[in-house]
Amino acid sequence: MNIFQLFKSNSRIKLPQPVSGGLILSYKCSAECLHCIYGCSPKWSADWISENDLQQILSSLAGKIEPSPYGPEIIGLSHGLHITGGEPFLNFELLSRSIEIAHELKIPSLFVETNSFWALNDKITRDRLRELKDKGLHGIMISVNPFYLEYVPFEMTERAIRISYEIFGKNVAVYQSEYYRRFKMLEIRHRMTLESYLKLEPESELLRNVEFFPMGRATYELEKKLTGRFPRRPGYYFYNQPCNPPFLREWHNHFDNYGNYIPGFCGGISLGDCRQLDTLLKEGIDLEEFPILNFLIYEDFEGLENYAHELGFEESAEGYVSKCHFCTELRRFLVKHGNFRELQPVEFYEHIKNDINSN
Numbered sequence: 486m487n488i489f490q491l492f493k494s495n496s497r498i499k500l501p502q503p504v505s506g507g508l509i510l511s512y513k514c515s516a517e518c519l520h521c522i523y524g525c526s527p528k529w530s531a532d533w534i535s536e537n538d539l540q541q542i543l544s545s546l547a548g549k550i551e552p553s554p555y556g557p558e559i560i561g562l563s564h565g566l567h568i569t570g571g572e573p574f575l576n577f578e579l580l581s582r583s584i585e586i587a588h589e590l591k592i593p594s595l596f597v598e599t600n601s602f603w604a605l606n607d608k609i610t611r612d613r614l615r616e617l618k619d620k621g622l623h624g625i626m627i628s629v630n631p632f633y634l635e636y637v638p639f640e641m642t643e644r645a646i647r648i649s650y651e652i653f654g655k656n657v658a659v660y661q662s663e664y665y666r667r668f669k670m671l672e673i674r675h676r677m678t679l680e681s682y683l684k685l686e687p688e689s690e691l692l693r694n695v696e697f698f699p700m701g702r703a704t705y706e707l708e709k710k711l712t713g714r715f716p717r718r719p720g721y722y723f724y725n726q727p728c729n730p731p732f733l734r735e736w737h738n739h740f741d742n743y744g745n746y747i748p749g750f751c752g753g754i755s756l757g758d759c760r761q762l763d764t765l766l767k768e769g770i771d772l773e774e775f776p777i778l779n780f781l782i783y784e785d786f787e788g789l790e791n792y793a794h795e796l797g798f799e800e801s802a803e804g805y806v807s808k809c810h811f812c813t814e815l816r817r818f819l820v821k822h823g824n825f826r827e828l829q830p831v832e833f834y835e836h837i838k839n840d841i842n843s844n
């Protein structure tokens with residue numbers, strides 16, 4: 486029995502109360518990484534979260550978000566709250582305000598996630614990080630791997646890491662530190678395309694060393710670059726595979742600028758309005774109103790596929806590289822053939838794959 490069957494009562498279920506997660510200020514990003522689970526890019530509408538929504542969401546999260554086991558001022562990737570995007574430093578004023586509000590609300594283990602594109606020189610980097618620390622930010626997570634390297638010169642990443650250690654001490658997470666070590670060892674400078682990087686490190690090594698989820702843009706765009714590395718399977722192959730990590734859980738959920746309570750890393754799915762989080766948690770949701778959620782929560786992918794078939798979905802003859810790829814393809818079809826409030830934000834489905842008009 487999973488945790489959600491415990492909560493089930495007829496078609497109404499209670500949702501898990503979040504204990505950690507990320508607040509997405511906007512899906513707009515300076516980069517368009519091949520592995521991005523939310524399909525972020527410069528093409529997204531800016532649609533920055535409003536201050537009113539910021540206040541409402543953070544107020545609802547206060548008292549629910551749990552600190553790292555090492556204390557409320559220590560960061561941990563699956564503890565506390567991170568401010569993210571897209572790229573949150575694209576709107577520094579809003580980022581700074583969000584930290585201020587979260588700090589006033591005593592949200593523990595608060596950190597920001599960045600690709601460092603803004604670390605143009607030491608002064609800018611130090612001034613910005615110092616300002617955020619003064620507003621109450623506990624730490625920072627800096628992204629490093631060959632997919633970011635296509636967009637962010639490594640000197641900027643190095644600078645952001647060096648000055649972050651100076652300002653935040655041990656509250657700096659370099660994700661992934663193995664790539665930081667490799668890039669230093671390879672004496673990488675500037676930006677580098679994935680094709681150039683693969684001349685330094687074979688594909689097999691890359692896939693072994695880089696941690697990424699086979700979901701989001703990776704299943705479309707990364708797969709095209711590393712042809713043949715991801716075996717494809719028919720949809721039924723995934724019917725009995727559990728979502729991993731579980732679809733509904735208390736930890737590491739996301740809350741976006743449109744007010745969506747996003748389960749885990751599942752871009753394009755909304756459990757409801759996180760601006761009304763207390764009501765949503767108290768009342769739960771009626772799955773009769775959310776057919777796609779009904780299938781996803783009970784992991785009935787055969788049912789979801791049949792449902793999509795009835796609306797005209799045709800399975801890809803090439804197959805799918807992961808369960809999440811199959812799931813996203815079903816949803817990409819359904820979002821065009823119905824009005825499903827749980828498939829939000831709709832723009833996710835327009836940006837997840839480059840050839841947006843294909844089925």
Ligand code: SF4
Pocket residue numbers: 514515516517518520521522523524525526570571572600633
């Ligand atoms: S992975 Fe991060 S840096 Fe890259 S496109 Fe997505 S949000 Fe932007």
Ligand code: SF4
Pocket residue numbers: 700728729730731732750751752781808809810812813
């Ligand atoms: S299969 Fe779908 S619901 Fe399950 S983890 Fe992947 S994207 Fe989320």
